[in-house]
Amino acid sequence: MRKSTLFLVSVLSLGQFATAHPGAKDLPPRRRTPQPRRTKSLLISPAALPNLPTADAVADLDDPLPIDNIQSDILAGMKKNKELFFFFSVNDAATFKTKLASDIIPLITTTTEILSVDTQPVTAVNIAFSHTGLVTLGVSESIGDPDFDAGQFSQTSTIGDNPSLWEPAFAGTSIHGVILLASDTVANINTELANIQSILGSSITESHRLQGGARPGSEEGHEHFGYMDGISQPAVNRFTNPVLPGQTPVDPGTFLLGELGDASQDSRPSWAIDGSFLVFRKLQQFVPEFNKFLTDNPLEDGVLSPAEGSALLGARMVGRWKSGAPVFLAPTADDPVLAADPTRNNDFTYLIDSDPAPGTENHFDQDRCPFSAHIRKVHPRGDLSPGAENQHFIIRSSIPYGPEVTAAEAASSTTTVDRGLAFVSYQSSVFNGFTFLQSIWINNVGFIFGKVDPTIGVDPIIGSLGGGPKNISGLDPRFGVPDRSVDFLDDPEHDVVLPRDFVVSRGGEYFFSPSLSGLGSIAAA
Numbered sequence: 001m002r003k004s005t006l007f008l009v010s011v012l013s014l015g016q017f018a019t020a021h022p023g024a025k026d027l028p029p030r031r032r033t034p035q036p037r038r039t040k041s042l043l044i045s046p047a048a049l050p051n052l053p054t055a056d057a058v059a060d061l062d063d064p065l066p067i068d069n070i071q072s073d074i075l076a077g078m079k080k081n082k083e084l085f086f087f088f089s090v091n092d093a094a095t096f097k098t099k100l101a102s103d104i105i106p107l108i109t110t111t112t113e114i115l116s117v118d119t120q121p122v123t124a125v126n127i128a129f130s131h132t133g134l135v136t137l138g139v140s141e142s143i144g145d146p147d148f149d150a151g152q153f154s155q156t157s158t159i160g161d162n163p164s165l166w167e168p169a170f171a172g173t174s175i176h177g178v179i180l181l182a183s184d185t186v187a188n189i190n191t192e193l194a195n196i197q198s199i200l201g202s203s204i205t206e207s208h209r210l211q212g213g214a215r216p217g218s219e220e221g222h223e224h225f226g227y228m229d230g231i232s233q234p235a236v237n238r239f240t241n242p243v244l245p246g247q248t249p250v251d252p253g254t255f256l257l258g259e260l261g262d263a264s265q266d267s268r269p270s271w272a273i274d275g276s277f278l279v280f281r282k283l284q285q286f287v288p289e290f291n292k293f294l295t296d297n298p299l300e301d302g303v304l305s306p307a308e309g310s311a312l313l314g315a316r317m318v319g320r321w322k323s324g325a326p327v328f329l330a331p332t333a334d335d336p337v338l339a340a341d342p343t344r345n346n347d348f349t350y351l352i353d354s355d356p357a358p359g360t361e362n363h364f365d366q367d368r369c370p371f372s373a374h375i376r377k378v379h380p381r382g383d384l385s386p387g388a389e390n391q392h393f394i395i396r397s398s399i400p401y402g403p404e405v406t407a408a409e410a411a412s413s414t415t416t417v418d419r420g421l422a423f424v425s426y427q428s429s430v431f432n433g434f435t436f437l438q439s440i441w442i443n444n445v446g447f448i449f450g451k452v453d454p455t456i457g458v459d460p461i462i463g464s465l466g467g468g469p470k471n472i473s474g475l476d477p478r479f480g481v482p483d484r485s486v487d488f489l490d491d492p493e494h495d496v497v498l499p500r501d502f503v504v505s506r507g508g509e510y511f512f513s514p515s516l517s518g519l520g521s522i523a524a525a
């Protein structure tokens with residue numbers, strides 16, 4: 001959409017625009033009356049995280065994505081302040097579809113709306129359906145994704161989960177959908193939820209709910225272990241503008257069905273185009289236990305203080321310091337100035353030399369970042385070819401849940417209150433996105449570069465070998481680091497043993513987040 005068109009949108013209501021603009025003629029009716037305007041964004045904006053583009057910047061691109069027709073959570077990333085996940089089952093499909101068409105679709109927030117405070121609603125609303133949900137609503141046509149069809153519970157062994165640890169609500173396929181409500185206050189969310197529940201009445205039953213929220217004060221944007229999260233997201237062609245240094249431009253079909261880059265682009269049903277698969281995971285974090293492990297096992301080199309050695313171990317497990325600075329660029333000490341600069345904090349690959357001599361091996365080095373580090377496992381940045389890496393990009397839209405660690409938990413190093421990450425990823429193929437990352441890279445002891453060390457170990461943050469101890473090599477940089485003692489250099493395969501999982505899956509489900517026009521088709525099915 002060009003700027004002139006955007007001006008038209010700003011003087012017309014979105015509903016008027018949808019009927020006036022020929023390209024939007026298939027969109028379902030939108031709000032007829034302007035919502036109360038916000039003065040403060042419902043998104044947080046820590047300095048380390050890339051800004052979202054403005055609607056004008058998207059419109060300036062060639063052939064911009066139809067962001068009036070794409071639900072707001074898919075491309076917005078990890079910036080919500082407060083977010084509620086409300087899981088439900090459908091009791092009365094006919095009534096539900098009638099209400100979906102008449103009252104719920106007009107509440108759904110589009111990508112265009114989320115990009116500016118002026119167009120954000122008080123509470124952003126998105127909706128997505130599981131496979132059994134679509135079938136219950138009479139949508140029998142396959143979208144073409146076997147993992148989505150099977151549901152997450154059937155895949156626990158593939159993704160390394162222990163099904164006995166799952167919340168009962170997620171065990172099975174009884175969840176039909178999820179409503180995502182995001183705002184800057186829980187009170188706003190509760191008001192909108194009450195409105196939606198009153199609209200849908202007894203046509204749905206609540207299955208489960210999880211309230212997420214950004215952590216308070218200076219921890220805003222950090223997940224519960226304390227690390228800044230949401231820094232590295234792929235640049236989506238025809239949406240991201242500007243593309244920041246280090247961001248990989250990826251075809252939109254990696255995330256949106258039916259767009260260029262979707263491996264099944266030509267076979268998707270038309271109503272599924274510009275929708276995305278939403279993978280939800282409730283990942284509990286054992287923060288006091290994680291902190292005790294770091295305190296008890298500081299990396300030592302004769303120079304670092306115990307506190308510095310503990311911080312370095314944690315940073316090498318993640319691949320970034322708590323500030324967000326990548327260990328590859330800041331290998332021995334945190335660099336908060338680098339971390340706060342989105343033009344530099346993501347600008348690196350794992351190649352040793354940008355201009356290697358012909359025939360020189362340019363990868364097999366973990367002095368500056370372990371092969372096992374969480375961010376290297378899930379995004380190998382040049383360790384593999386672009387053809388092998390780029391199809392596995394996901395857009396993360398997660399948010400922490402649960403309160404801060406209590407004084408009693410910190411003193412006893414024992415978790416007694418549930419907290420963690422409400423993990424959300426968007427992709428056009430559940431397998432190429434979440435399932436592949438979790439099963440082929442994260443939980444694989446030989447990835448990456450098993451030929452150098454076949455027991456590199458699983459991802460120390462989210463990898464699991466069934467809950468027991470995990471041997472990880474490369475976390476202790478005993479080798480190759482200049483100006484360290486001889487002892488530090490002599491044992492490249494030295495393992496650090498993690499005694500337990502510090503992240504435990506409590507379950508989840510695979511959902512499909514349709515476009516707005518797709519929601520209209522579902523309502524009419």
Ligand code: N7H
Nearest residue numbers: 223227228229230231232283318375378379421437461503
């Ligand atoms: Fe991760 N963490 O705090 O350690 N993640 N993650 N993640 N994650 C990232 O770049 C974390 C999880 C990805 O491009 C950062 O945003 C925690 C799952 C991907 O360089 C931090 C949990 C999956 C990236 C964390 C968790 C991923 C990434 C660095 C669970 C996929 C981008 C900040 C409780 C299946 C990598 C940033 C890149 C980054 C953490 C889960 C994937 C700090 C605590 C389940 C693709």
